[in-house]
Amino acid sequence: MSEMWINMGPQHPMTHGLWNLRVRIDGELVLEVDPEMGYLHRGIEKISEDRHYNEVITLMDRTCYVAGMAWENLFILGAEQALHVEPPERAKWIRTLSEEFQRIGSHVMWYAAFVQDIGLMAPFLYGMRDRDLVLDLFQSYTGARMTYEYNRVGGVRNDLPPGFIDRARKVCDWLLDRFQEYDDLCLGSDIFRKRCDGLGVLKAADCVRAGITGPMLRSAGVKRDVRKDRPYNAYDQVEFDVAVADGADVTARYLVRMEELRQSVRIIRQCLDWLERNPGPAMAENLPRWMGAPYAPVGKEGYLLKRNYPKGVGLSAIEEPHGEALAYVVNEGGEHPYRVKLKSPIFTNLSAAKHYLVGYRVADIPPIMGSVDVCVGEVDR
Amino acid sequence: MSTVTLYSVANGLIVAILTGLYSVLPHAYFGWLVNPDLILVLSVLVFGAILLAASMINTIMLIWYERKLLGRFMDRRGAMHVGYAGLLQNFADGIKLFRKNTYKPRDADGLGFYAAPTAYMVTSVMIFAILPASWGWTAGPLPLSLLLALVVFSFAPLFIFLSAWSQANKYSLIGGMRSAAQMIAYEVPILLAVVAVVIVSGTFDLTTIVTMQTNYWFGIPLFVALIVFVTGMLAEMERIPFDLPEAEAELVEGWNTEYGGMLFAFFMLSDYLRALIGSFLVVLLFLGGWTMPGWVPSSLTALPLAALFWFLLKTYIVFGVFVWVRASLPRVRTDQLLRIGWMRMVPLSLLAIVLAALLVLAKCLPVLGCLPGVGG
Amino acid sequence: MEASARLFQRDLMGKLSKRFPTGFLGLDPFPGTFGRIRFDPAIALELFREIRDVHAFEHLAMVAGIDWVERREVLYTVWSDVHRGYLLLSAMLPAERPHIETATTVWPSANWHERETWELVDITFDHHPDLRNLLLPTGYQFHPLLRSFKLHEPEELEVKVRHV
Known part of the structure; x- marks a missing residue:
């Protein structure tokens, strides 16, 4: 058969979102790839320029729909730096807790989608089942399951409800057992190892050159994690290890993510201990009324509140479940941020697609792209 | 009888x-x-x-x-909602598919597009007239029924490839080629495994083969052939772990991507018909068919459809194993599949033939002594 | 950490001003990073090489374009595994035909970032290997992240203003 181009997407089971992977194949062999993005471009950066800081948080939840809390944290860190606001200690710990829960939610979701891509049917449902527990926890203290709108400039909207800590501890215990079950189902299967070993290899030097971050980079043995290298929130006070592997292939990415899940549970337990011992305000005191309000009173009673902001600019970086995410927030003293620039880790991970896809087979594309963990929402923004 | x-x-x-x-x-x-x-x-x-x-x-x-x-x-x-425990869910699905419009993509080849699912369905149903489900539960005495069933069973790649090609869709074409390659590759070990059974039984007549298994199942001495046959059947049925012709992760729906409504239902039904046929064949050839063990009370065996019921029970258990495999294994890749087929399955099936021949030669084996027709 | 960072900052400033006597315009403090280097777009390529090869900032994390109406700013954020910190590189471009040398030859990861900046903020990257639309449809004529691109008409926002 002669060479041909096929469009994997924008509506295709492999994409897990809306994007188009154009592939030139010869038989089953991949010769060239060209990702086409933009099907989910909603102009979040532009809309942010027209909204109050607390309203932008609504958009951040939608940036990556499986890791909304991480993006909220990211933006709020940048915004607080730009607005010269310092959140109280308890809010930092709650944010750390939320981000780790979000990491579990995102990674478990990744697991479900990834095993589905290589044809494992039952673990898909196991992953979704366990993610639901995390979403239930989110619901109990933020009121929402996916789009939380929980962070505020200067803290978090509300403190944890009573009984939450015990519940969260139970979920942690249950999840640790389930992670073992995941490993048994995948690593214990010869077919899984045959499919995934030596697939989508991208060595450390190539990863760094291509700007790849997150579990994909750590699977190549590079120990770079924003949580350790440039601690934010309460990450300088918790103990955890950075998960690394040396395979640089799909199996190594699987191992890194599974280890991260376990480390997340470890961090969450420390957060829960701290939060139990240290009650306090979850929102900064003596903020201007508009800044810490549970909702932004823009347009209330037909008034637009005129605010006097100090000018500033903030750069925040967090280790999102998918990798290193950056937010650059410019505050020119107006009602709204002057410019919000978001950098998604998947954006760069995807831009290097040709380095880890070319030379493999069509049947290898779903597992490799699955191991990249694409979330198109944050690529297109 | x-x-x-x-x-x-x-x-x-x-x-x-x-x-x-x-x-x-x-x-x-x-x-x-x-x-x-x-x-x-x-x-x-x-x-x-x-x-x-x-x-x-x-x-x-x-x-x-x-x-x-x-x-x-x-x-x-x-499924829980339609009928008791969702028993009627599939009938509801079937009615829905019936009511749907069938349509053809503009560039698709009309004859192949419509003829292939029909022929696929017809050949699949045809096998039920050949396979005996119980005493006399077949079209008539067919001395070569096993051979005929396998021949009709192996028409499938032709129709799949025909439909895949006529759809004018690249995913279908890839799926069709994978399917053809896979089915042809796995036909060989299946036939060789069947040869082992034929060597032991000395006949192609399925009713006689079942009768011979009254005392013990062929699956026990011909264990290797059973393994080869079940694995090959998994590939012929295109079920996980060998479902790559319709690997939905990369090929959307494989060779039936462009089909909808009743034409899709034809393919879907035929797939399950073939799954049923595969389970039938496993039971008939290796697991004693409808013959009931001695401990079943004669008041039960004398019931008019007891043998049929017993046969269906075995079939469903065998199919349950296929489902179990589907729920717990990932999908292999095309090249791995073909390598398993040619490098592992074919030698194993040859080994099974040798074992069967040895069993027939060594008619002094106590287990074979009670087998009518073996070794004269 | 803070002291060593300041030391590194001073060291970097000295080295760069010696290496680029005209193009290097200064190093401002920027909280949470090693600072922000302001540079003349004419020295872009040599500066990138210097930053990557000599100062070991091997990871380009982000390229951002900011429209300051009368000028455009292009901002590179780089990370070093050796120094464990971010460094910002910022160049001011004229609003008329803003263009700068591409960073893809130095950091291949700049590819998509620059495509995005090109289509959203209208900054041309010279010698970019593949300057096509990324997020917007091919042939889209507007640059949404410019301040002149309005999301809605101003009269919709007419409400009474109360000072707090």
Whole structure:
């Protein structure tokens, strides 16, 4: 058969979102790839320029729909730096807790989608089942399951409800057992190892050159994690290890993510201990009324509140479940941020697609792209 | 031998209806009703109708069974809402598919597009007339029924490739080629495994093969052949871990991507028909067919359809194993699949033949002593 | 950490001003990073090479374009595994035909970032290997992240203003 181009997407089971992977194949062999993005471009950066800081948080939840809390944290860190606001200690710990829960939610979701891509049917449902527990926890203290709108400039909207800590501890215990079950189902299967070993290899030097971050980079043995290298929130006070592997292939990415899940549970337990011992305000005191309000009173009673902001600019970086995410927030003293620039880790991970896809087979594309963990929402923004 | 056969049921039905009509209507006009030729033609038609209905209902129940079983494997309950425990869910799905418009992509080749699913379906149903499900539960004495069934079974790649090519869709084409390669590759070990059975039994007649397994199952001495046959059948049925022709992760829906409505239902039903046929063949060839073990009380074995029930029970258990495999294994890749087929399955099946031949030669084996027809 | 960072900052400033006597315009403090280097777009390529090869900032994390109406700013954020910190590189471009040398030859990861900046903020990257639309449809004529691109008409926002 002669060479041909096929469009994997924008509506295709492999994409897990809306994007188009154009592939030139010869038989089953991949010769060239060209990702086409933009099907989910909603102009979040532009809309942010027209909204109050607390309203932008609504958009951040939608940036990556499986890791909304991480993006909220990211933006709020940048915004607080730009607005010269310092959140109280308890809010930092709650944010750390939320981000780790979000990491579990995102990674478990990744697991479900990834095993589905290589044809494992039952673990898909196991992953979704366990993610639901995390979403239930989110619901109990933020009121929402996916789009939380929980962070505020200067803290978090509300403190944890009573009984939450015990519940969260139970979920942690249950999840640790389930992670073992995941490993048994995948690593214990010869077919899984045959499919995934030596697939989508991208060595450390190539990863760094291509700007790849997150579990994909750590699977190549590079120990770079924003949580350790440039601690934010309460990450300088918790103990955890950075998960690394040396395979640089799909199996190594699987191992890194599974280890991260376990480390997340470890961090969450420390957060829960701290939060139990240290009650306090979850929102900064003596903020201007508009800044810490549970909702932004823009347009209330037909008034637009005129605010006097100090000018500033903030750069925040967090280790999102998918990798290193950056937010650059410019505050020119107006009602709204002057410019919000978001950098998604998947954006760069995807831009290097040709380095880890070319030379493999069509049947290898779903597992490799699955191991990249694409979330198109944050690529297109 | 039980006296109730499928043909006798159909024949009796027709005779009863015609005699009834004859008795109420004046003799002068309807004397030709009780004509042996007419009765024969009508009986054959009714026989076919019963067979079709039975195989269809069985297939639909099989889908329900798979959904429920798969649900349990996945920690959920499966279909629950239509009918008791979702029993009618598949009928609802079927009605929905019936009501849908069938359409053809503009560039698709009309003849192939419509002919392929029909032919696929027809050849799949045809096998049910060949396979005996119980005493006399078949079209008639067929001395080469096993061979015929396997020949008809292996038509499938042709129609799949025909439909894949006529759809004018690249995913379908890739899926069709994978499917053809896979089915042809796995036909070989399946046939070789069957040869092992034939060597031991000395016949191609499925009814005789089942009769020979009254005392013990062929699956026990021919264990290697059983393994090869079941694995090959998994590939022929295109089920996980060998479902790469329709690997939805990369090929959307494989070779039936462009089909919708009833044409898709044809493919879907045929897939399950073939799954049922595969389970039938495993039971017939290796697991003793409808022969019941000695500990079953004779009051039960004397019931009219006891043998059929026993056979279906075994079939469903075998299919349950296929579902179990589907729920717990990932999918292999094309090259890995073909390598398994040619490098592992074919040598294993040759080994199975050698083992079978040795068993026949060593007729002094106590287990073979009680086998009629082996070694003279 | 803070002291060593300041030391590194001073060291970097000295080295760069010696290496680029005209193009290097200064190093401002920027909280949470090693600072922000302001540079003349004419020295872009040499500066990138210097930053990557000599100062070991091997990871380009982000390229951002900011429209300051009368000028455009292009901002590179780089990370060093050796120094464990971010460094910002910022160049001011004229609003008329803003263009700068591409960073893809130095950091291949700049590819998509620059495509995005090109289509959203209208900054041309010279010698970019593949300057096509990324997020917007091919042939889209507007640059949404410019301040002149309005999301809605101003009269919709007419509400009474109360000072707090």
